Amino acid sequence: MVERVDDDDRVIGVVGRGEAIRRRWLHRVATVVCRDTRGRILVHRRPHDDVRFPGGVNFMLGGAAEPGETYEKAAARELTEELGVRARPRFVLKFRCAGAISPYWLGLHEAVVTGPFTPDPDEIAWHDWMTEPQLAELVGDEAFVPDAREAYHRWTARRRERADHARSAG
Numbered sequence: 581m582v583e584r585v586d587d588d589d590r591v592i593g594v595v596g597r598g599e600a601i602r603r604r605w606l607h608r609v610a611t612v613v614c615r616d617t618r619g620r621i622l623v624h625r626r627p628h629d630d631v632r633f634p635g636g637v638n639f640m641l642g643g644a645a646e647p648g649e650t651y652e653k654a655a656a657r658e659l660t661e662e663l664g665v666r667a668r669p670r671f672v673l674k675f676r677c678a679g680a681i682s683p684y685w686l687g688l689h690e691a692v693v694t695g696p697f698t699p700d701p702d703e704i705a706w707h708d709w710m711t712e713p714q715l716a717e718l719v720g721d722e723a724f725v726p727d728a729r730e731a732y733h734r735w736t737a738r739r740r741e742r743a744d745h746a747r748s749a750g
Contacts, residue, residue: 622708624707664697
């Protein structure tokens with residue numbers, strides 16, 4: 581079950597996720613960009629038998645927020661479910677994603693993964709740590725999940741805005 585939301589991300593009902601996708605109703609998805617202590621970004625490939633984006637490459641972990649769950653709590657839950665890691669992801673941005681399968685509101689978070697983790701094989705078939713330049717090159721690959729590509733461009737734009745603001749303030 582997910583919360584169906586309106587164009588302003590206000591809850592208007594609770595529906596099944598399949599129905600939300602089928603009817604192209606907006607709902608909420610929480611994601612996490614994971615970094616290691618060296619600043620590299622975790623990139624993964626979805627299983628080839630997965631229903632959504634089989635074999636697709638992504639730089640975010642995540643999934644649908646459950647009814648009553650904030651984006652932050654959903655991101656933390658997804659991090660635990662997909663990597664076996666407990667952390668408090670930091671909110672970065674939220675936007676209305678056109679979605680290759682269905683539109684939704686996407687909340688993007690960041691977390692630093694400091695210890696060992698155990699990827700869920702039902703979610704992650706392969707993973708590796710990449711530098712930002714390596715990730716930037718990978719985003720153009722046809723295997724990169726289209727929704728993740730949109731999120732990547734918004735994420736990097738937000739990071740540039742913050743860097744520009746810090747330079748002008750300092």
